[in-house]
Amino acid sequence: MSFDPNAFIIILTGSMIAISCGLLGVFLMLRKMAMTGDAISHAVLPGIVIAFLISGSRHGLAMVIGAGLVGIIATVFIEYLSNKVKLQSDASIGITFTSLFAIGIIMITFLANQIDLDQDCVLYGEIAYVPIDLWITGSGTIMGPRVTYLSLINLTLVSLFIYLFFKELKISTFDKEFAATIGLSTVGVNYGLMGMVSYTTVSSFEAVGAILVVALMVVPPATAFLWTKNLKRLIQLTVALGILASFLGYYLAFFLNSSIAGAMASVAGFFFFLSVILNRKQIPAIKKKLSKMKVA
Amino acid sequence: MMKIRLVLITTIIAVLLSSCKFDRKGDQGKFRITATTNIMADGVRSLVGDSAIVTPLMAVGVDPHLYKASQRDLDLLFDADLVVYHGLHLEGKMVEVLHKFSRTHEVIDVGAFLPPTLLISSPAFANTVDPHIWFDVKLWSLAMEQLKDAILEKKPEWTDYVNTNWEKYQTQLTALDQYTAHEIKKITNQGQVLITAHDAFSYFGKAYQIDVKGLQGLSTLSEPGLNDVSKLVNFIIERNIKAIFIEQSISPKAIKAVVEGCKRKGHDVVLAGPLYTDSLGEPEGPAGTYLGMVKTNVDAIVQNLKSK
Numbered sequence: 001m002s003f004d005p006n007a008f009i010i011i012l013t014g015s016m017i018a019i020s021c022g023l024l025g026v027f028l029m030l031r032k033m034a035m036t037g038d039a040i041s042h043a044v045l046p047g048i049v050i051a052f053l054i055s056g057s058r059h060g061l062a063m064v065i066g067a068g069l070v071g072i073i074a075t076v077f078i079e080y081l082s083n084k085v086k087l088q089s090d091a092s093i094g095i096t097f098t099s100l101f102a103i104g105i106i107m108i109t110f111l112a113n114q115i116d117l118d119q120d121c122v123l124y125g126e127i128a129y130v131p132i133d134l135w136i137t138g139s140g141t142i143m144g145p146r147v148t149y150l151s152l153i154n155l156t157l158v159s160l161f162i163y164l165f166f167k168e169l170k171i172s173t174f175d176k177e178f179a180a181t182i183g184l185s186t187v188g189v190n191y192g193l194m195g196m197v198s199y200t201t202v203s204s205f206e207a208v209g210a211i212l213v214v215a216l217m218v219v220p221p222a223t224a225f226l227w228t229k230n231l232k233r234l235i236q237l238t239v240a241l242g243i244l245a246s247f248l249g250y251y252l253a254f255f256l257n258s259s260i261a262g263a264m265a266s267v268a269g270f271f272f273f274l275s276v277i278l279n280r281k282q283i284p285a286i287k288k289k290l291s292k293m294k295v296a
Numbered sequence: 297m298m299k300i301r302l303v304l305i306t307t308i309i310a311v312l313l314s315s316c317k318f319d320r321k322g323d324q325g326k327f328r329i330t331a332t333t334n335i336m337a338d339g340v341r342s343l344v345g346d347s348a349i350v351t352p353l354m355a356v357g358v359d360p361h362l363y364k365a366s367q368r369d370l371d372l373l374f375d376a377d378l379v380v381y382h383g384l385h386l387e388g389k390m391v392e393v394l395h396k397f398s399r400t401h402e403v404i405d406v407g408a409f410l411p412p413t414l415l416i417s418s419p420a421f422a423n424t425v426d427p428h429i430w431f432d433v434k435l436w437s438l439a440m441e442q443l444k445d446a447i448l449e450k451k452p453e454w455t456d457y458v459n460t461n462w463e464k465y466q467t468q469l470t471a472l473d474q475y476t477a478h479e480i481k482k483i484t485n486q487g488q489v490l491i492t493a494h495d496a497f498s499y500f501g502k503a504y505q506i507d508v509k510g511l512q513g514l515s516t517l518s519e520p521g522l523n524d525v526s527k528l529v530n531f532i533i534e535r536n537i538k539a540i541f542i543e544q545s546i547s548p549k550a551i552k553a554v555v556e557g558c559k560r561k562g563h564d565v566v567l568a569g570p571l572y573t574d575s576l577g578e579p580e581g582p583a584g585t586y587l588g589m590v591k592t593n594v595d596a597i598v599q600n601l602k603s604k
Binding site for chain 1: 361362364366367368370371373374385388389390392396397399400401424
C-alpha cells in the first residue's frame with residue numbers, strides 16, 4: 001500500500017460536492033422541492049443548444065454558461081409557479097423541467113442530422129477524470145485538478161450563503177406566514193437559495209456528472225431526516241453522510257471496478273435503507289413517547 | 297461551530313484513510329498503451345504487435361457516447377506509457393480532458409492528424425465534424441500511418457518491427473479498400489441506397505459512392521419525426537430498396553416503424569444487420585478486428601441489397 005494522490009483528489013472533490021449538495025438539499029427537502037436537482041439536469045438542454053448556436057463550439061465553458069443561465073431560469077420559474085401561481089411545488093418542478101427539456105429536444109431535432117449534442121456528451125463530467133482534468137493557466141503553468149478548485153469555490157459560496165442567511169432560510173422554510181408578520185422578505189432568500197441550487201447543480205454536473213449530484217442532493221438529507229428533526233443536527237448528519245458516501249463509494253468502485261459516481265450514489269442509498277430498517281424498530285418506542293406527550 | 301468541527305474531523309479521517317493505494321499485479325516492465333475505443337485499440341495493436349500491451353477503455357458493444365468511466369479506467373490512463381484517443385469529439389467531453397492530459401503524459405490525438413479537407417463537417421456548423429472516419433478505409437489507413445509515425449517518434453527503437461507490421465497492415469487495408477469498392481459497386485449499379493438508423497456512414501458513402509440515408513440524426517437524443525418516417529417509407533418504395541439496416545448500439549424501434557410502414561403500402565423491405573458502427577464485435581467473432589468489422593459490414597450490406 002502506498003499513497004495514492006488520485007484517490008485522495010477524487011474523495012476530496014467528491015466530499016466537497018457532497019457537502020455543497022447536501023447543505024442545499026436539506027432546505028430543498030424541507031421545502032418539498034427535493035427533485036429540483038434532477039429537474040435542472042433535464043432543463044438545461046435548451047441552454048446547451050443555444051450556447052452551441054451562439055458560440056459554434058461544444059467546448060465546456062460555453063456549455064456551462066448556457067446550462068447555468070437556463071438552470072437559473074428554470075429555478076426562477078419553479079419559484080414563480082409555486083409561490084405566485086400557488087401550484088404545488090412538485091407540480092411546479094414537473095412542469096418546468098418537462099417543458100424546457102421538450103424545447104431542447106425540438107431544437108436538437110432541427111440540428112439533428114448535423115451535430116452530436118446532448119448533456120451527456122458536452123456537459124456532464126466524470127468524477128473518475130477529476131485527477132487528470134488539469135487547470136492550465138494562460139502562461140502554461142499546471143495548477144492541479146481544475147474541478148477540485150471549482151468545487152472548493154462552490155462549497156465556500158454555499159456554506160457562506162447558508163451561514164449568513166441561516167435565520168432567513170430557517171424561518172422561510174418552516175413558517176412563511178410568520179416570516180411575513182415579522183417583516184422578513186422571503187422572496188430574496190427564496191431566489192437566493194434557488195440560484196445557489198442552480199449554480200451548484202450545473203457546476204457539479206460539469207465536474208462529476210448528473211446522477212451523483214441528484215443523489216447527493218436528495219439521499220443524505222432524507223437519511224438524516226430519519227434520525228433527527230432538529231435543523232442543525234440535520235445539516236451535520238447530512239454533511240457526515242455525504243463525506244462517508246464519497247469515501248466508501250470510492251473504495252466500493254475500486255473493489256467492484258465500477259463507475260465511481262454510481263458506487264458513491266449506491267452507498268448513499270444503502271445508508272438510507274439501513275436507516276429505514278433501524279428506525280422501524282424504534283417506531284413503537286417513538287409512538288409511545290408521542291402519546292404520552294399528548295396526554296400531558 | 298460544532299458543524300465546522302465535525303466537517304474538519306471527518307475530512308481529516310477521510311484524507312488519512314484515502315492515502316492508501318492497493319498495489320495491483322500485472323505485467324511489469326512491458327510498455328503499456330491505453331486506447332479509448334476498441335476500434336482504435338485494434339489499430340494500435342496492428343502496429344505495435346506484441347511489443348506493448350494495448351488495452352481499450354471501452355469494452356465490446358459500448359457506444360462511445362454512453363460510455364461511463366470506471367475506477368479501473370483512471371488507472372489505465374494514469375499508468376499507461378502512452379494514451380491514444382480518437383478525437384474529433386467522438387469521446388465527447390473526454391476529448392477535452394485527454395487534450396489536457398497530454399500536458400503531463402504521452403498522449404496521441406489521432407483525429408488531429410487528418411487534414412480538415414478530408415473530414416466531413418456539417419454544412420451549417422463548420423467546427424463540428426463527423427467522427428466516424430473508420431468507415432473510409434483509405435482515411436483510416438492515412439490515420440494509422442500518421443499514428444505509426446507518432447508512435448515511432450516516442451519509441452524509435454521499435455522502428456524496424458513497427459514498420460514491418462505497418463507494411464503488412466497497409467497491404468491488408470489496401471486490399472480491404474479495393475474489396476469494399478468492388479463489392480459496393482455491385483449494388484450501386486442497381487440503384488440501391490444504404491439506409492440505417494443512425495447517421496454513421498457518411499464517410500462510407502463518400503468513399504464508396506453509395507447514397508447513405510440515416511433515419512436518426514447524429515445525436516442519440518434526437519428522435520425521428522413522423523414526417524421523417526413517412527418520407528423514408530415513400531423513398532424506399534420509390535427506389536425499390538431491398539433492405540434497411542439496424543446498428544449494434546442503437547435501438548431498432550424507430551427503424552422498425554419504417555419497415556411496418558413499407559409493409560402496409562405493399563413493399564417488403566428486409567430489416568438487416570446489425571451493422572457494426574462504434575464498436576467491434578466479440579474478440580473471437582468475425583467482426584473482432586477492424587478488418588473483420590469492415591468486411592462483415594460490407595458483406596451484410598451487399599448481400600441484403602443485391603438483386604438475386
